[in-house]
Amino acid sequence: MADITIVSSSMFQPQNINQTGQKKIHLTPFDLDILYVDYPQRGLLFPKPDPETHFISRLKTSLSTALEIYFPFAGRLVKVNNLEDNTVSFYIDCDNGLGARFVHAESKSLSVSDILQPHCSVPDFMNHFFPVFNVKSCDGVSEPLLTIQVTEIKDGVFISFCYNHLVADGVSMWGFFHTWSKICSSGSDFVHQPLVLKRWFLDGIDYPIHIPVSETETSPPPPRNNELSSVPITEDRVFHFTKKNISDLKAKANSEVGSSDLKISSLQAVSAHMWRSIIRHNALSREGETHCKVAVDIRQRMNPPLEKECFGNMVYLPTATATVGELLDRGLGWAALQISKFVSSQTNEKHKTFAEEWIRNFPIIKSGVGSRMAGDSIVVAGSARFEVYNNDFGWGKPIAVRAGPGNSISGKLVLFQGIDEGSIDIQATLWSDVLVNLLADVEFLEHVTIV
Template sequence: MADVVVISESIIRPDEVSDRVKIHLTPWDLFFLGSEYPQRGLLFPQPDPETQIISQLKSSLAAALKIFYPFAGRLTKIKNEDETVSFCIDCDGSGVKFVHASAKTVSVSDVLEPAGGNVPDFLDRFFPANGVKSCEGISESLIAFQVTKLKDGVFIGFGYNHMVADGSSFWNFFNTWSQICSTGKNFSPLLLRGWFLDGIEYPIRIPISETVSSPIRVVPSSLLQEKVFRFTSRNISELKSKANGEVSPDDRKISSLQAISAHMWRSIIKNSDLNPEEVIHCKLLMDMRRRLNPPLEKECFGNVVGFATATTTAGEMLSNGLGWAALQINKTVGSQTNEEFRVFAENWVKKPIIPNHVAVSSNSIIVASSPWFNVFGNDFGWGKPIAVRAGPGNTSDGKLIVYPGIDQGNIEIQTCLSSHVLEKLSTDAEFLKHVCVV
């Protein structure tokens, strides 16, 4: 067990607080009310011993929060007279949690080349928001950081409230923070989402009963394991070519991400020992900014993700090839339109349902994050990241977190599965033909 010592814990506030804005939450924001904070982390090389990284990170973070001020606010809960509650973000400048920790017994190689090949358990202790749910943003900071100094490197872990921002907005923030730290450069004001559906009154009212957590059956964490798989640019090209070669020329073209998602989906189902009649799902979180009408700017801040779900049976999946599976994903992604997004919102407001995001999902995979996020461009002044890892947060059987690889054109997927399925997958020759274990 890694010895992680917390040296200090503080609240970092923005350099200054502008007008106290309140942001009303949309159905897509409130959908994440019961979810845990997504957590990610970057592993960096060892800075020069003379570099005062903690003070530099704190001061540049305060400057970044002046721009990305919603992160420095808190969630506000309003009890209505009709047995409902409403939520909004109060941009009051309360600040964000910043933890400085040390793990001098852990080396960079322990993270990159862990014993047994699985993501090491000690990594959980490098993250600052374990078990924190979006609804706790009333008292918890809406984004939190932990900087852990290792024997020969630095790990910066972070968790954020998904009702405030999605992955696209988070990485825009992180890119800005790292640039402020390394260059001191000023940046343009924040472009807020500034969009709400016509015909939907806000703040949205949610029955109190929907905000009360109910007992759910989950896979014990001891039965889940995580491993990182790497697709090289050559692997990706081969899978994309194979998938497109197996579908009709009249069909939409299969993308790289759709091809590797299909390869993961088919291989996981093959090794899951499901009955042929079992209904299975592939769920993808999608950035909807450019799919809306009118479209939103790619840089606009907020949470604008939708769920695309491809559904079939285990038997049908395994009786068809890679191209067929990729085409199911392709068609589902293509169906995510402005109209579908609007219908979801209108129906959700009529009957708000807060899903349990940690329920058992052994018949599903969920593909989150994106290989197009600027992960490895974050240089705080002592070198670019060596690796990226996902931390605890909505961890479930079948969760796939997608990142760009450190080498141009590569894609890595941190895969969480039941231990027996992951073990079979890791020795599946057909699967490993197009991927390698990190």
């Protein structure tokens, strides 16, 4: 186990909670659908700052200022028991002043080279660089909606965050992180516009939404044969796609699609390559179904569209489905086209229908060992559009970015902007045997750069 020790843990509130404006945020079906999903976890590795700059104190002070702008992170989830109809409802209380948690940790033995291992292997000790484990969105009634951990190592510092997905998505979280870094580096000179909260509430839906109590009770079944050893072990590995890797995959996919009205994007080509390659080594029946879920920002897909930077959770996971045989036999272009079709179909009417059906059926995603993927799916989270390397707290830009252990099911792929212009990094969580086979797959490695 890594020798990471906690130096301190404290709560930080906005400097002026009386100017937060909106006090209560109701939750939409898109929010409530992920009530039992783990807090997303991300982190950036930085060079070591000069101790004389008192950077920990600067980070704490600037965090309070950032929370004055991004005030929902300082609130809490509230669960209301509606005894009159045996339901529960939830909302975000932005005005309780409980704040976000800041954890200061250190390791006297670990260095940057230990984190940046050869071939982009992600060591197990990285889990200790993130402050929470197995905390779900519904736990926001007692857990902070945002927790920051700053871990000092011998020649660097790792700044990680874990946030409640009911409150925000990647667009909003990285917006907060960038604002925090700007405040820390520029102090009082930084000027930020007031936060724009999402304003979309469907006609005909009453808020708060009442959920039957039975739908919020979870008791995951035990692992098969009641043996934990029957659950395969997962490992994480970062795959690097250079600008040329991506260009080649995109050109190959579009050439195979031919005269289709839909053009394959870079993300769709890379996602299709990962989907086909992973499924090829999962020992599935050719007649069985396989799924590819890609996180889509729906802000600009609504009618009227929402502001591009509005704060909140506005992500949906459309699912492309194929039989294993189809996926493997029909080529990269066909797989990418399936993804493209489902992404293109995400319209205002589609989301309105989803919300209406959700309220009728309450298909809340359950998590836990009993709901582990059977190796038949991949989930593509994150985005190469997030400018993760443009965050400078005053002592230099990041060296690397990593995802934490939250929602670590086999087939989870987290996309990041690569450190080189036009490149993409994907942190993949895969069963160990699948990863071994993937690293020996010549067809897969043809379009991936191992660094």
